[in-house]
Amino acid sequence: MLARLANQRPLFRRADAPALFAGAFLAVPILAAIIPGILFGGGEAWTHIANTLLGTYALTSIGTLFLTGLLILLIAVPAAWLVTMYDFPGRGLFEWILILPLAAPGYVFAYAYADIMGVAGPLQSLLRDVSGLTARDYWFPDIRSLPGLATVLALTLYPYVYLTARAGFISGSICTQEAARSLGASPTRTFWSVALPTARPAIIAGLALALMEAAADYGAAEFLGVPTLTFGIVRAWGSFGDPAVAARLALVLLTLILTLTWIERFSRGHRGSQQSSSKWRPLARIRLTGLSALTPALFCAAIALIGFVLPVGRLIWLSMEASEHVAPVMGAFRNTLILASGGAALAFILAVIVALTIRNASLSSRFARLATASGYAIPGAVLALGGLFILKTLGLSLTGFAALFILIWVYAARFASAGTEPLQAALARAPVSIDHAARSLGAGPLKRAIKVDLPIAMSGAAAGALILFVEVLKELPATLMLRPMNWDTLSVKAYAYASDERLAAAALPSLLITLAGLGPVLLLSWRLSRARVSDRA
């Protein structure tokens, strides 16, 4: 085996230099966040945290992740099954409306729901008006609680599982489902005995992604007052002023995330690659009419309403009422554009370099891909700690503009993999024989990269760049920790207003973030529908 490795995967080739460089560049903030936690995180402050808070943080995080995951499964899997298998009024509309919550970061929904569910909010006001009770006479669910946080996170993150489950139901098992139905199995039995087991790896992969995002959340947890690990990391940095203590806390969070990815790997087991026919063909949906069509329609309508229409509608309402906040938000808007463009541009360049090594089995390219993937698994708050260490090591001021460049570096480390995916998908669609054809025509590695792989990858460029731009724009904790003084972005502005309980003022920046986020989400749903049309032809 070793001999074969040596034969086919040389340690280093000149063509690997860009990949090696990109990988190293992306790995620096990650290592800068992890190593100080291991080496310097001890001391009195750590002992204090370990004795008093660590247990709470860890249990709260585990509890939040468990409840969020459960809620996501209960929302996403039935929704995906209904729109895939049945035809009922509004199905076509629900199919893509259910993706939309992906546009909003968790903290935005936390603000919207805190307002909707608050004592002075529309729901409780309506309840009092209708019943004639006063606020002290009845119990109302408290959004500022662990279940509240889990609900808010589940509502913004369920589309990950909805998308993967739907893909699993459509492609993974179309033949087996048809076989099961031809053998007389009812749709319900087909679901439990055939569709769910075959779609399971896809569902768990989506769930792992969603929970990784949930673990990285800072804004919603902080605002709803739920002491998760990420919340604790930012607070430890703020109150002890020592990033090393926060970094040690981050190690606990990373262990938790690592466990999640390990569970995902483990559950895949030997079924690593699920069989799927490359041809998409329309599954004969079961047409529902009358009362039987009502249940799925109501279920999907309820998710669409609670998961998107209600919170976004409330934000629009609040923004229109609070028009005096437009001016300060405009400055933040400009800063956001600059930072998001810078972060997206750097991440994009690195993503292109890493994506072009897709056919390259060398160790350098594997290292580059590993560094890219690790960045995505590490919460922004943790990478920001790495950024702080870099600043400290270089002897630079946290308040100066150097911090801005470090912030852009951190963005790139965190999101490069999100940009790599559409590029690699475009490359993977082209058969390997294209590469062989280019080689047989005399094209060396550089010419192949520039003349063949790059143009092919660029069909995914627009999507990659857009996704990166929006991811950076939504990012809160890293921006909060690393931005120079008075350099507020939309996310920081929304966070600051919300922390002051000025929810009406937080609505406009929150709404702008959500609207920007709709761009890639709509692109995604458009690409999904287009992919089918071309497969059908």
Added chain:
Amino acid sequence: MTQFSALTTTNVSRSYDGTQIVSGVDLTLVPGTVTALLGKSGAGKSTLLRLLAGLEPVDSGEIKIGETVLSSPRKTTPPETRKIGLIFQDFALFPHLNAAQNIMFGLAHLPPPERKTRAAEWLARLDLSARAKAYPHELSGGEQQRIAIARALAPSPAAILMDEPFSGLDPSLRATVRTTALDTIREAGVPALLVTHDADEALSGADNIAIMDKGKILQQGPAQDIYLHPVSAKAASALGPINCLPVASLPADLLNGISGTGDSLVLRPEGITLTPNAPTSATITAIHFHGPHKRIMLDLNGTQLVCVSDHSTETTIGSQMGIALNPRAAFIFGSDDI
């Protein structure tokens, strides 16, 4: 026209994880001829092609073009400097380049005006001038195939390797496209290899055939020689269906004129002729109509035989029919060769 050299492999082997995929292959590809590499899937054909193309290193043996060594265990000339053209089953046209640009891709060493002229010549030669600006997805399967051939031949390669190049085509198109393609390649005067699992394609399209099985070449030579003089039952069966029966069970008059020594008789279906008055007869058990001919199942003293016949002889199921053997389609081998 430039004089091309033969592409040869000497004792070439390749294994993955201890499994021998190609073992000790000696193969010579003669310039100006098409050699079909025929075998079942898993026989090692594609791996041998990848070794010739330089996409993989050899474990042992040597690949040479003329006297120049391309592959040896110590050295593998990379595909980009071998000047060997490849044609793939999926054509592998560059999706972001139009037909003319695809052809020009391998002409980077020429000044731009000459590139254009050369591409235009190839397009005209393959009757595709009108499609020069079309992108691969706008071309039909046959057109994509011809662009792939033009792209491979335009840089004047030293050899051409084709991996199941016609199996992606509509069956109604296949024969015409194949004739055009192979004639164009023969005209180019280079050694050419056609990897295929289709015996008819090998027999009708190629000049020479090399039969590959389990990583080894069973037999190679001109198509007709191989068909008429197989070296073993296995080699015979690679080129079409055969009957195989023990010599001992057969009446001596049937075996008259059949060469070879051993205890097994291998018979192609057309090697059995229906001769109503022949001394040996068999029972007709089934008749399948195939248009120009019919396929007849016979029972000869308990041994099942298949033969083909035109419609000149009247046949009915259950009747006795005299048979004779055609020595040119009947061979005797030792039982080890089966």
